[in-house]
Amino acid sequence: MTVTIKDIAARTGLSITTVSLVLNNKESRISSKTRQLILDTAEELNYIPNQMAVSLVTKETKTLGLIIMDIANPFFAELSKGISAEASEHGFDIILCDTGDSYEMTMRSLKVLASKNVDGIVITLSDEIREEKMELLADFLQNHTLPVVLIERADRLVMSDCLNVNHEKGSRLAAEHLLRLGHRKVGCITGPAHLEATGRRLKGVMDVFAERGVKFRPELVVEGDYHIESGYAGTEKILAADSSVTAIYAFNDLMAYGIYQCLKDRGIRIPDRMSVVGFDDIFFSKMLYVPLTSVALPIRQMGERAVQLLIERVANRELPRRCDVLEPRLIIRESTVPPCPADPPDRKA
Amino acid sequence: MTVTIKDIAARTGLSITTVSLVLNNKESRISSKTRQLILDTAEELNYIPNQMAVSLVTKETKTLGLIIMDIANPFFAELSKGISAEASEHGFDIILCDTGDSYEMTMRSLKVLASKNVDGIVITLSDEIREEKMELLADFLQNHTLPVVLIERADRLVMSDCLNVNHEKGSRLAAEHLLRLGHRKVGCITGPAHLEATGRRLKGVMDVFAERGVKFRPELVVEGDYHIESGYAGTEKILAADSSVTAIYAFNDLMAYGIYQCLKDRGIRIPDRMSVVGFDDIFFSKMLYVPLTSVALPIRQMGERAVQLLIERVANRELPRRCDVLEPRLIIRESTVPPCPADPPDRKA
DNA sequence: TCTGTCCGATAAAACGTTTAACCCAATCAG
DNA sequence: CTGATTGGGTTAAACGTTTTATCGGACAGA
Numbered sequence: 001m002t003v004t005i006k007d008i009a010a011r012t013g014l015s016i017t018t019v020s021l022v023l024n025n026k027e028s029r030i031s032s033k034t035r036q037l038i039l040d041t042a043e044e045l046n047y048i049p050n051q052m053a054v055s056l057v058t059k060e061t062k063t064l065g066l067i068i069m070d071i072a073n074p075f076f077a078e079l080s081k082g083i084s085a086e087a088s089e090h091g092f093d094i095i096l097c098d099t100g101d102s103y104e105m106t107m108r109s110l111k112v113l114a115s116k117n118v119d120g121i122v123i124t125l126s127d128e129i130r131e132e133k134m135e136l137l138a139d140f141l142q143n144h145t146l147p148v149v150l151i152e153r154a155d156r157l158v159m160s161d162c163l164n165v166n167h168e169k170g171s172r173l174a175a176e177h178l179l180r181l182g183h184r185k186v187g188c189i190t191g192p193a194h195l196e197a198t199g200r201r202l203k204g205v206m207d208v209f210a211e212r213g214v215k216f217r218p219e220l221v222v223e224g225d226y227h228i229e230s231g232y233a234g235t236e237k238i239l240a241a242d243s244s245v246t247a248i249y250a251f252n253d254l255m256a257y258g259i260y261q262c263l264k265d266r267g268i269r270i271p272d273r274m275s276v277v278g279f280d281d282i283f284f285s286k287m288l289y290v291p292l293t294s295v296a297l298p299i300r301q302m303g304e305r306a307v308q309l310l311i312e313r314v315a316n317r318e319l320p321r322r323c324d325v326l327e328p329r330l331i332i333r334e335s336t337v338p339p340c341p342a343d344p345p346d347r348k349a
Numbered sequence: 350m351t352v353t354i355k356d357i358a359a360r361t362g363l364s365i366t367t368v369s370l371v372l373n374n375k376e377s378r379i380s381s382k383t384r385q386l387i388l389d390t391a392e393e394l395n396y397i398p399n400q401m402a403v404s405l406v407t408k409e410t411k412t413l414g415l416i417i418m419d420i421a422n423p424f425f426a427e428l429s430k431g432i433s434a435e436a437s438e439h440g441f442d443i444i445l446c447d448t449g450d451s452y453e454m455t456m457r458s459l460k461v462l463a464s465k466n467v468d469g470i471v472i473t474l475s476d477e478i479r480e481e482k483m484e485l486l487a488d489f490l491q492n493h494t495l496p497v498v499l500i501e502r503a504d505r506l507v508m509s510d511c512l513n514v515n516h517e518k519g520s521r522l523a524a525e526h527l528l529r530l531g532h533r534k535v536g537c538i539t540g541p542a543h544l545e546a547t548g549r550r551l552k553g554v555m556d557v558f559a560e561r562g563v564k565f566r567p568e569l570v571v572e573g574d575y576h577i578e579s580g581y582a583g584t585e586k587i588l589a590a591d592s593s594v595t596a597i598y599a600f601n602d603l604m605a606y607g608i609y610q611c612l613k614d615r616g617i618r619i620p621d622r623m624s625v626v627g628f629d630d631i632f633f634s635k636m637l638y639v640p641l642t643s644v645a646l647p648i649r650q651m652g653e654r655a656v657q658l659l660i661e662r663v664a665n666r667e668l669p670r671r672c673d674v675l676e677p678r679l680i681i682r683e684s685t686v687p688p689c690p691a692d693p694p695d696r697k698a
Numbered sequence: 699t700c701t702g703t704c705c706g707a708t709a710a711a712a713c714g715t716t717t718a719a720c721c722c723a724a725t726c727a728g
Numbered sequence: 729c730t731g732a733t734t735g736g737g738t739t740a741a742a743c744g745t746t747t748t749a750t751c752g753g754a755c756a757g758a
Contacts, residue, residue: 002493004744015708020746029705046492051465052405053744056713061401063444063465071433077426084420084447088454093461095412096445098433105437112442116400116412143395144351228636257636264638284633287577287606289613353714364738369716378735402714405743 003045011041023049055117064094064310065113065121067106071098074282075299076124079151082303083122090311092119101126103133110140120147120310122303127195134158147313149306152197154323161309161322163302167197170295170328171204171249174277177293177330178247179212182338183275187220187238187248189231189255201251201279220245224255231258239266246274246339253278253285253294256335260288275336291333298326352394360390372398404466413443413659414462414470416455420447423631424648425473428500431652432471439660441468450475452482459489469496469659471652476544483507496662498655501546503672510658510671512651516546519644519677520553523598523626526642526679528561531687532596532624535566536587538573538580538608540600550600550628569594573604580607588615595623595688602627602634602643605684609637624685640682647675 009016021027022038055061064087068076087094097109138157148160178186191198209216222237224230231250250256256278268274270290281296313319358365370376371387404410413436417425436443446458487506497509527535540547558565571586573579580599599605605627617623619639630645662668
C-alpha cells in the first residue's frame with residue numbers, strides 16, 4: 001500500500017536506520033554508493049515520509065495554527081495570505097480555524113490545535129472575549145505552553161508576543177492631511193465606542209488638532225458601526241449639527257461609501273464641496289467614481305511579521321516578550337482637496 | 350511535561366488500555382466506578398490526546414487539505430469559508446495551502462498534504478495546469494490514492510469527484526432578462542478566450558438568442574481579461590461597432606465597473622441609456638451608485654457541497670464518481686431597465 | 699601479533715496511541 | 729461439582745519514524 005522506510009530497507013537490503021540517516025542526510029559516514037542506492041529506490045518507490053511518525057518522535061510538526069474570526073472578511077483574508085506565504089517560506093503549513101467570531105469556537109480550535117501538536121498559533125480575538133473568557137483562554141495557553149502571537153490585541157493576561165497596527169498614527173495622518181489642506185470644520189464617523197481601536201483612532205485626531213491649535217468640535221463626532229448605513233446616517237447627523245462642515249473622516253471605508261451615498265442624495269459634490277477620508281483602503285476604494293483617500297493598513301506585512309515572530313519563538317522559547325507595531329500610510333486620491341471658500345463671491349475672479 | 354494516557358494510567362493504577370478504552374468510550378465492560386475515576390483524572394490533569402499517535406495507528410487524521418489559488422481573492426475566501434464551516438461541522442480541520450496560482454506550489458502542497466496524511470483534499474486548479482502538468486498531477490493523485498474533489502474543473506485525467514457551477518445557465522439568466530426587457534442590441538465583454546468558463550458563458554448567451562429568434566451580433570462581442578480596464582476598453586470597442594447598443598453584459602463585475610466608468614466619461618447614463626449586467630455579484634456591486642444587476646454564484650454552498658462529497662468518499666472509497674453542478678441566480682438591481690426608445694420623437698407624448 | 703582508530707552500518711528503544719488476544723475470578727446452568 | 733459464561737481488566741504488538749549506542753572489520757602503528 002503506502003511505501004515506508006521499511007520497504008526501502010527491504011528492497012536495498014539495508015537497515016532502516018541507514019535509510020533514515022540517508023533520507024535526512026545526517027551522519028556523513030555513509031558510503032556514497034549506499035547513499036545513492038537508497039536515494040534512487042526512494043525515488044522509484046515514490047516514497048513520502050509519514051509526518052505523523054516523524055512528529056511523534058521529533059515533537060515538532062512544522063505546522064502552525066491560525067485562528068481567525070472570519071476568513072471571508074477581506075481584512076482577514078489578506079492577513080491569512082501574508083501568514084500563509086511567510087509560513088510556506090519557512091517550510092511550515094497552516095491549519096485554518098475560522099471561529100465566526102465565537103468564543104466557544106475559539107476555545108475548541110485551541111484544543112484541536114493543541115491536540116494536533118502545532119508548533120505555534122497566530123490568533124485574532126473577537127472583541128467579545130474579555131474578562132472571564134480571556135482568563136480561561138489565558139489559562140489554557142499557559143497550561144499547554146503553546147507559542148502564540150496575538151494580532152491586534154495586547155493583553156496582560158496572555159503573556160504572548162503580539163502585533164498591532166498604529167491606529168493613532170493612522171488617524172494622525174488623516175487629520176494632518178485634512179488640516180494641511182485647510183479644512184477646519186471636520187466631521188468624524190467613528191467605530192463602536194467600546195472598541196479599543198476606536199479610542200485610539202479618535203485620540204489621534206484630537207491630538208493633531210490640539211497640536212496645531214485648531215479647535216476640535218466634539219459635536220461633529222458621531223458613532224458608527226462600520227457598516228455602510230451608519231456612514232449615511234452619520235453624515236446626516238453631522239450636516240444637521242453644522243452644515244458648513246467641509247470634510248468628513250470615516251473610521252472605515254465602508255462608512256465612507258455611506259457618506260458618498262448621502263452626499264449624492266443631497267446633491268453635495270465630492271470633493272468640491274466636501275472632502276472625504278476613509279480608513280482601511282479596501283480594494284474597491286480606488287474604483288469609486290471619486291477614488292477615495294484612505295488610511296492603508298499594512299495587512300499583509302502584518303501576517304508575515306506575525307509568522308516571523310512566531311517562528312522565532314518556536315526556535316527559542318526563552319525570548320523576552322515582544323510587541324511589534326506596524327505603521328499605516330495615507331493613500332491620497334481624489335476625494336480630498338482644499339475646502340471650497342465659504343463665500344464663493346470673494347474669489348470669483 | 351505534556352500529560353499522556355500513561356500518566357493517567359499511573360495516577361489511577363490502571364492499565365493504559367483501560368484508560369484508552371474509557372476515553373474513547375469503546376467496550377462497555379468497564380465498571381462505571383473505574384470509568385468515572387479515569388474521566389475525572391483526565392479532566393484534572395488537562396489531558397489532551399496526541400493526535401499524531403492516534404493517527405499513526407488509526408490511519409486517519411480528521412484533517413482535510415485545501416489547495417486554493419489565492420486566499421486573498423474574495424471568491425476563494427468565500428469558498429474557503431464554506432469549506433471550513435462544513436468541515437468543522439463534521440469534526441474535520443483543514444490545512445490551507447495557498448498556491449498563488451503556481452503549478453510548482455500546487456505539487457508541493459500535494460506532497461505536503463500526502464505527507465501529513467490528510468484524509469482528503471479539495472483542490473482549485475489554475476487554468477495554466479493542463480496537458481503534461483495535468484498528467485503529472487493526475488499520476489500523483491492516482492499513486493497516493495487520495496480522495497479529492499476538484500472545484501470548477503472536470504477532467505478525465507483526474508478520476509475524482511468534481512463540483513462545478515453552471516456557467517451556461519448563469520449566462521442564460523442574464524440574456525433572458527435582457528431580452529425580456531426588450532433589448533435587442535446587446536454587447537458582451539467576455540473573459541479570456543482560452544478559459545472553459547468563457548466558452549460556456551458565451552454559449553449560454555448565444556443559445557438564448559437563437560431560441561428566441563433574436564439575431565446575435567458577433568461583432569458586439571469583445572474579449573476581456575476580468576480586469577476593470579478591459580471593461581472600459583471593451584465598452585469603447587462595442588460603442589465604436591454600433592453606438593445604438595442598449596445593453597452590455599460583462600462576464601464579471603469588475604469589468605462591469607469598467608463599463609460604468611467609460612459610460613460616465615461619455616455622458617451615457619445608466620440605466621436610462623444603457624443597461625448593464627455583471628457576473629459574480631461581488632460584495633460591492635450592490636453599493637455602486639447604480640446598484641448592479643449581476644449573476645450570483647452560490648459560492649459558499651459550493652464549498653459546503655465540496656466537503657460533503659469529500660467526506661462521503663473518505664467514508665466509502667468505492668463510491669462511483671460524482672460530478673455535481675450548482676445553479677447560479679440572477680440578482681436584479683437598478684442597472685437594468687427596458688431600452689429607451691430608439692427615436693424619442695415617436696412616443697414623445 | 700596485539701592494540702587502537704576509523705569506517706560503514708545496524709540493533710533497539712522510544713514517541714503516544716489503538717486493538718486483538720488473553721487472563722482471572724466469580725457466577726450460573728445442569 | 730463441573731464446565732461454560734460473563735464481567736472487568738491486562739499484555740503486548742503494531743503504527744513509521746528518529747536516535748543513541750553498539751558492532752565488526754580493516755588498517756596502522758608498535
